[in-house]
Amino acid sequence: MLTCVTSPVLSPTHPHSSSGDRGPLSPQTVGIVGSGIMGAGIAEVFASAGHTVVLRSRSAEAASDVLNTLAANLSKQVQRGRLEAQRQNEILALCTTTTRLTDFQKCEVVIESIVEDIETKIALFTELDALLPSNTILASNTSTLPIIELARATQRPDKVCGIHFFNPATTMSLVEIVRPITSSDHTIQYAVALTESCGKTSVHVRDDAGFIVNALLFPYLNNAIKMYERGTATMSDIDIAMKGGCNFPMGPFALLDLVGLDTSLSILETLHKSSPSATDEPALLLRQLVSEGKLGRKTKNGFYTY
Ligand SMILES: NC(=O)c1ccc[n+]([C@@H]2O[C@H](COP(=O)([O-])OP(=O)(O)OC[C@H]3O[C@@H](n4cnc5c(N)ncnc54)[C@H](O)[C@@H]3O)[C@@H](O)[C@H]2O)c1
Numbered sequence: 632m633l634t635c636v637t638s639p640v641l642s643p644t645h646p647h648s649s650s651g652d653r654g655p656l657s658p659q660t661v662g663i664v665g666s667g668i669m670g671a672g673i674a675e676v677f678a679s680a681g682h683t684v685v686l687r688s689r690s691a692e693a694a695s696d697v698l699n700t701l702a703a704n705l706s707k708q709v710q711r712g713r714l715e716a717q718r719q720n721e722i723l724a725l726c727t728t729t730t731r732l733t734d735f736q737k738c739e740v741v742i743e744s745i746v747e748d749i750e751t752k753i754a755l756f757t758e759l760d761a762l763l764p765s766n767t768i769l770a771s772n773t774s775t776l777p778i779i780e781l782a783r784a785t786q787r788p789d790k791v792c793g794i795h796f797f798n799p800a801t802t803m804s805l806v807e808i809v810r811p812i813t814s815s816d817h818t819i820q821y822a823v824a825l826t827e828s829c830g831k832t833s834v835h836v837r838d839d840a841g842f843i844v845n846a847l848l849f850p851y852l853n854n855a856i857k858m859y860e861r862g863t864a865t866m867s868d869i870d871i872a873m874k875g876g877c878n879f880p881m882g883p884f885a886l887l888d889l890v891g892l893d894t895s896l897s898i899l900e901t902l903h904k905s906s907p908s909a910t911d912e913p914a915l916l917l918r919q920l921v922s923e924g925k926l927g928r929k930t931k932n933g934f935y936t937y
Pocket of ligand 1: 744747772798891
């Protein structure tokens with residue numbers, strides 16, 4: 632299966648190699664935990680680059696939804712002439728889903744992309760650490776949470792880092808490689824090579840809340856909600872203004888709905904807690920929508936209705 636699809640070649644050290652040789656990165660087996668917006672997108676990114684993907688979802692239904700969505704996305708690309716039909720089958724053949732973390736035994740790296748909640752992530756890292764070979768790299772796709780807390784939940788803190796994709800993972804070119812003080816050079820080099828093998832551009836960032844992008848982006852998004860709350864302008868006019876006036880591809884409310892309002896609230900809470908002078912308390916309207924279960928595009932209802 633691995634030889635069907637050609638993947639770009641880079642030169643990191645294979646995580647299971649003890650010699651430190653820097654041959655090309657062969658197709659890897661990548662475990663992904665979480666089948667939400669990001670888990671599904673990240674699975675598509677890796678399989679499209681020729682890596683084998685094992686995606687773990689808590690329910691078999693959600694897992695099969697991921698495969699159906701992937702098949703539909705690839706079919707659209709074939710119809711638009713962007714992908715050969717044969718490659719569609721090859722990419723699909725690289726993806727399997729499971730409900731068990733024990734099915735990650737053969738993975739060189741496991742990327743966690745579950746709910747943005749530190750206690751839930753710590754529990755998962757503790758479990759993964761106990762189950763998986765000691766040389767498996769464990770990464771988190773968290774938007775803001777401290778990677779060091781996940782590293783310290785394991786017996787392999789040198790093999791834990793952040794690999795932070797952006798939404799939608801298939802089209803956004805950036806990946807932030809987040810380095811807690813415990814990460815080894817090897818882990819970071821591997822993370823860079825892995826993401827670059829998928830055609831992504833990586834940047835290095837210290838393990839500070841929000842990393843680069845969200846630390847700068849979310850205070851702006853929060854301010855947009857507060858501006859609307861003050862009655863300065865309508866949501867739609869604020870969105871139109873930031874698109875037309877700043878050349879942003881989408882306005883703040885459309886972007887918050889895309890990210891997910893629960894995830895956005897969690898990001899803002901973390902940023903506010905870590906630096907109250909740099910990021911205000913999350914806007915009340917955001918809290919209210921989340922408590923009503925209006926989470927944005929994923930629930931078809933957020934600041935806008937879909
Ligand atoms: N949405 C974005 O724009 C975006 C971008 C980059 C990174 N992220 C990060 O990616 C991660 C996932 O975000 P998402 O947008 O895919 O969220 P989502 O709400 O779409 O999916 C969350 C996933 O977590 C699972 N989950 C929920 N509670 C769980 C638990 N107790 N144990 C195990 N799994 C649980 C859900 O079943 C689901 O598969 C978060 O850490 C988020 O900060 C999100």
